[in-house]
Amino acid sequence: MIESISAITLGTHDMARAVHFYRSLGFELLYGGEAAAFTSFRVGTGYLNLTAQPEDKLWSWWGRVIFYVADVDETYAQARAAGWQPSTTPHDAEWGERYFHLTDPDGHELSFARPLRGP
Template structure:
């Protein structure tokens, strides 16, 4: 069933992340392969285009306006293999990012792990268990 108003079309276009430390947030997401323009750390708003044309957007907010304990979006990054999940989780946690769920073989057929970004948002790392 469609909930769109006749004559009006709506499509998902972007996902926003509020951050109190844009430099730290962009450094984290660069490690996951996202690209940002030179000097993006000094802007109040930054965007990255991802597969499918979706935009991820970061906006700087004062610490007193940030949600306590994160609670923002949960992003998911597909890795090339189960070993890739383990390697990326180790790279991120070795770099000082907080691992919230160590790699494990999930019942739904994926190698799965979760790391928190600098603002406490969960970032899923996953790969099908049957991937090479």
């Protein structure tokens, strides 16, 4: 049985820009940084990694990474305060989560969510 996801690694064409983006949202930098070819952030018990890719390496929509956060509305406000433009506003979904979507500077779609409490 699969127990968990250890990490997800996303490609970036501009490590400095990507590191700035994730740090502005509160991700904790563990390894690498703006000038590195590989960077790692802590995400709960797992990791979000960034790997530098050459400009000719292109990708298209591949899916979405969903991060659970303590407070969706606070995370949305933090993203807006950092100058980012989420593609949705926080709202409650019929499947029982409150969430919003934000695309990183390299085109990776992120969702920040929290399970809704029952009645």
